[in-house]
Amino acid sequence: MSDKEVKFDSYYHPTDSLPFEQGAKGVPLTLKPDSRYSLLSDLPLPAAVVSESALIHNAQWMQNFSDQSGVNLCPHGKTTMSPQLFNMQLEQGAWGISVASPAQAQVAVEAGAKRIIIPNQIVGLANINAVLDLIEHKGVDIYPCVDSQYLVEQWQEAASRRQLTVPLLIELGIAGGRCGCRSHQQVKALAEDIAKATHLRFAGVEFYEGVIHGDHGEDNAEHLVRTFVKGAVALAESLIDLSELDKPIVTGAGSAWYDVVAEEFANTQDLTTIIRPGCYLIHDDGIYQDAQNAVMARSQRDTSTACRIGGDLISALVLYAHVISVPETGKAIIGLGKRDAAFDAGLPRAVRLYRDGEQHPLPSLVSTNIMDQHLFVEFEQAGALKVGDVIAFSTSHPCLTFDKWRYIGVEEETGFVTKWLDTYF
Incomplete structure (x- = not known):
């Protein structure tokens, strides 16, 4: 604890x-x-x-939950975008900070984060180079996400031009959801392409289960989330040989299903498991209280x-x-x-x-x-x-x-x- x-x-x-x-x-x-x-x-x-006092309590509560669940905590920083709060979460034991953009990543780096997940598609040379600047000049580990061959090629071209190596996560999505590959086969094909690239490294699988909604109440939604997470874990395990990491990453979980994701992550010993809730630190008495x-x-x-x-x-x-x-x-x-x-x-x-x-x-x-x-x-x-x-x-x-x-x-x-x-x- x-x-x-x-x-x-x-x-x-x-x-x-x-x-x-x-x-x-x-x-x-x-x-x-x-x-x-x-x-x-x-x-x-x-x-x-x-x-x-509420901030301190919430920070300790979620870190305790993560520690006892055997998962790493990489809280999403977009909720607060406050360096002081990022620093507090890191001092409590967070593995790193998650962000949504290169600009947010810069704030996290300045707050002291050494490991950053960007669970989002970074598109455009200016955005890609902003991430590469942080990797090159700040000495931090940043894990962007991709879900298309186009982005794999863009990252390879930009990284090779600067003689840098970038670890990429592949986003697994769902039909009708947000970003992310719609099939395990798509993920496998991208992982193979990344593994062959000279300046990229396949780092693992990322997902966001919060876009999954059941048609028949809470129990149905939980079943769908569990099934999806089980599949994501199995997929990441099947791709271990394509990664140079000792334990490739599987990461997911917003502020609604982090407990279910953590439970499913407990079934693997071969992956680095990371949850990314963000709103827990501030919380509310509305939608997140309901969750x-x-x-x-x-x-x-x-x-x-x-x-x-x-x-x-x-x-x-x-x-x-x-x-x-x-x-x-x-x-x-x-x-x-x-x-x-x-x-x-x-x-x-x-x-x-x-x-x-x-x-x-x-x-x-x-x-x-x-x-x-x-x-x-x-x-x-x-x-x-x-x-x-x-x-x-x-x-x-x-x-x-x-x-x-x-x-x-x-x-x-x-x-x-x-x-x-x-x-x-």
């Missing part, structure tokens, strides 16, 4: 000599000598903040690793915003909008209410609509909200909230921020 201390030395601490850049939101406009800022009185709202509930339900049923390690993931992110207008009975407008919060998987949900600097009981509030800078909230209780009230909101799908903020405040205690995370989207 991981018990490594999480360090936060690289947090952004504003000082007189290091102010936030002009136009940044959710940060102090006037710096305080004690660097302790109240979300109710010192910071212009809206502001996005994460709980430090985690399913994980825990499966864990109770099978008494699996998630059950044995105890506890669960905690939603770490909230947005603070003012009630800026109560124009009609039972309707309030909040100074929070699409520019601030994810809205693709449900509208922000009120979790705490503050009035005149003190927390009050939260009335029944329903978010009904969202615009660029405004959230519409309805309520039945007379006087439930007043102009000037501060409401803390949780969101669903943290990836699309994080990417709207250059700085995310860190709460060491509820309602107070002393440091910030940088994000690089």
Whole structure:
């Protein structure tokens, strides 16, 4: 079980000599000598903040899950794109960081990642050369994915021109899904081509099972996912002789089926098994809470690793915003909008209410609509909200909230921020 201390030395601490850049939101406009800022009185709202204790808990929980499941953890960094959080995950014991693009890979490298998986198709000479730059000048191991002969040829040509060697993963997909070869035979043919190339190395098989959906409920979806992962493992094992790695890689798992993938990975001893959940660190109380509930339900049923390690993931992110207008009975407008919060998987949900600097009981509030800078909230209780009230909101799908903020405040205690995370989207 991981018990490594999480360090936060690289947090952004504003000082007189290091102010936030002009136009940044959710940060102090006037710096305080004690660097302790109240979300109710010192910071212009809206502001996005994460709980430090929740971050630490979630990082340790998933690392413990991975360690006890016998798999490596390479969390997907696209959720936060925060070097401080990448660094924290690596210090906890992560094998590396997963990213979606060369630009994201650069951020991961600067955060200290020595091994990076890019579970995506990197197309175009500029993108390929950006990856090769990192390999050549930073001395890191980067594993891009391919699913076509064209990309194999592009990587070979670019790598040979620079006298570099690139380890490639082959993506296995499903019919109707995203990228990826649609048959095992296609994967085998590409693996053979890569193995023959002078400046490429076949590194293994990559997949994303999150695009698999059952037509007859959760049990059917689980069966389909298990069957697909079993096939991916068997495929990777059948191609071992084409790889120069001692143990070629098989990697998959988003934030919904990581437990099932880890269980299926346990059936192989000849491969390096890597899971890539990303949203666990921030979590939410929307779509990822639903997914985690399913994980825990499966864990109770099978008494699996998630059950044995105890506890669960905690939603770490909230947005603070003012009630800026109560124009009609039972309707309030909040100074929070699409520019601030994810809205693709449900509208922000009120979790705490503050009035005149003190927390009050939260009335029944329903978010009904969202615009660029405004959230519409309805309520039945007379006087439930007043102009000037501060409401803390949780969101669903943290990836699309994080990417709207250059700085995310860190709460060491509820309602107070002393440091910030940088994000690089």
